[in-house]
Amino acid sequence: MLVLGYSQASGYMSIRVATSSTPSAVGQAVRWNLGAARPNVANRRILYEIGDAGCADSALFTGGINEFQAIQDSFNNWRRIRESDLDFEFAGSTTNAVTSASDNRNVLRFVGSNISSGVFAVTITTFDTTTGEILDADMELNDRDFTWDTLGQSRTTGTPGRAYIESVVTHEIGHFVGLDHPANSQSTLYFASSPGLFSQASLERDDIAPIIQSYPHPSLSDPALGSVSGVVTDAMAAGQFGVGVVLVDLATGRNVIGHVSEKPPAGSLGSYLIQGVPPGNYIAFALPIQSSQLGSYYASAFTSFYPVVRGVGFNTAGAPALIKVAPGQAVTGANLSLPAAGGNPFEPNNTSAQATTMASGEAAVAQITPAADVDFFKFTASAGQTCVIRVLSDAFGFALNPTLTLLDTNGTTVLASPISSHPAYLASANDRDGEAFDASGADYDAEIVFTLPAAGTYFFAVASRAGLTAGQYLVTLELRGADTSADTIATKISSSAAGVPANGTSTFTINVEPRNQFNVSLAAPNTYTVDLVDRSGSPVILQTLSSQSAPFNFTVTALASPGTRTYGCRVNGVDMAATVQVSHFGTLSAANSRVILSETSVVANGYDTCAVQVQLRDGANNLFADSAAAVVISTTLGTLDNGSVAGASVPGVYDPALGLWVATLKAGTVAGLGNVSATANAQPLSAQTLTFLPVASGTGSGGGGSPGDSQDDGGGGCAAGESAAWLAIVGLFLAALVARRISRAS
Incomplete structure (x- = not known):
């Protein structure tokens, strides 16, 4: 039986117990107990029902699958996390699709009324405030304000501009299992979206890490993942609660993962712990969280400070105190000191003559205020040296849509421009990824990678795209060739x-x-x-x-x-x-060898998959990585595919990097229990059982809601009550962020 660790709060942005009759439970992250004997949990799977009426737009779908399959595929996104045993099962369609917090039924349905305008969906998560155990979760999808579609098997079909079921439901399932909104715009759990985006139908590290932590797989893990911990204090050296701490990959400029600082009894005041951190060199960045988009536990979060890079002072460009995470390492003492809320740093710097000096490896935190503001920086480089300049704002959910302009040594000649009509136009100087409607999703931050023609002092300018937005940003500079030291982490x-x-x-x-x-x-x-x-x-x-x-x-x-x-x-x-x-x-031992399945279940929909690996070992349990071994993999349900041959039995393909034999099992349309087995040099290995779950289905009358609409919670926004949390994903084009997103579409 899996027992959740209620003695310590889980990390990341989780729904947390805000008030409780058991004081020690306050601050605990809410999670399902997969081993519980409950009507909505069985065989370590969370059960869910779907309103039989389906979606009013179903006749218009172009994604090739219906709304019931799209919802089931969204649950499968979370099930596929390799190092977690989180699993779900469709328990049938229902005409009694009411979202009651006390009926021990997890119901998802489309509703045509009683839901806030501009909200794609609302999830109501009910939990025991004395333990944090989730008891019930229900989801309502707005069938009134949006035209829905499905992404289908390829995850890329559907009609542009519509709301995709898989994107929205994948986000909402995060709340369904206890997660809240992180300070990472690339995360699936980020609070806002737009119709037509389908990148939220996949999961990022910020989404995956808390699931591995809270719902760990009994035998599969990633030993390379580490952790980072420290204390966040204010200008008076006092610990502060609710400060966002995110780790930005120095090599890529990506906001990888983050957490918030704690308060008693969940943890000592100001302490934070980020688990599931991949190896790498990171800039630690402390920023105010958007508490209005989170549960009520975070209402008292400390936000009266200026964002800061660890090791770099306010109004200063300097080298960050990097967080260096080796494989599997627990990094401690990564403390951050917050400056007081201040004015606009580095001003005046509106011309090249007033530019702030930066050197390779340095970072600075600044802001564009007002929207017509421009910030100039300068650096000295050698002939033929490549500069990498990044401005990050969207990555943290800040309001600014930044642009970059690179200027020659005279401070006026443009070498790289964010303006599409300019001869020196560089797309990434405008948006690192301006294509919102693809699998990677939009990235509205700016980056310039440019080889400099001559030695001298160059300039770059940070501004707001079209002068429509204002806000804070993090800027970093790298000069290729300046750092020739072998790094202990990157080597x-x-x-x-x-x-x-x-x-x-x-x-x-x-x-x-x-x-x-x-x-x-x-x-x-x-x-x-x-x-x-x-x-x-x-x-x-x-x-x-x-x-x-x-x-x-x-x-x-x-x-x-x-x-x-x-x-x-x-x-x-x-x-x-x-x-x-x-x-x-040494010599192959069939007894020590095993078949490894990446899933405990698949859906019998004709396209769901499970990775199959065969790990051979010798008599002393050393990996038997002999590429000449004859490995055959077989299944009693579904079809195996090794990349060149498909069937009920196929030769395993040797992966020289892993020393394993691999194949992919594709589900058929028959539900039941399947056995996946293998032989190695004609010696049989122990088989594994895989459950093939029935495909989700319903009448799908297109009624746009159910007769139970009057029993909606009427929710929207993000607030947590004594025993439930209401979390919504809002449409940005209908929200206060309208200028920010519309300007990016121009």
């Missing part, structure tokens, strides 16, 4: 083989690739001394390549007896964090 190590026979004669190659903190490969003419290190126990230097340029390739001979070795490296005497494991394997 990579890889092996040509996941395993070799333990015969004392076979060889394989280990490659070390020095990279700097921006994740740029450090090639010739840079030279380094690189040691190959055995890290299986006490570090032992195996080989050294002295004062050379890349590539750094080491030829290694297999052990004479079975074992698994962990290899690492040093560059110029400094230990790098990355390691690679290589198995020196």
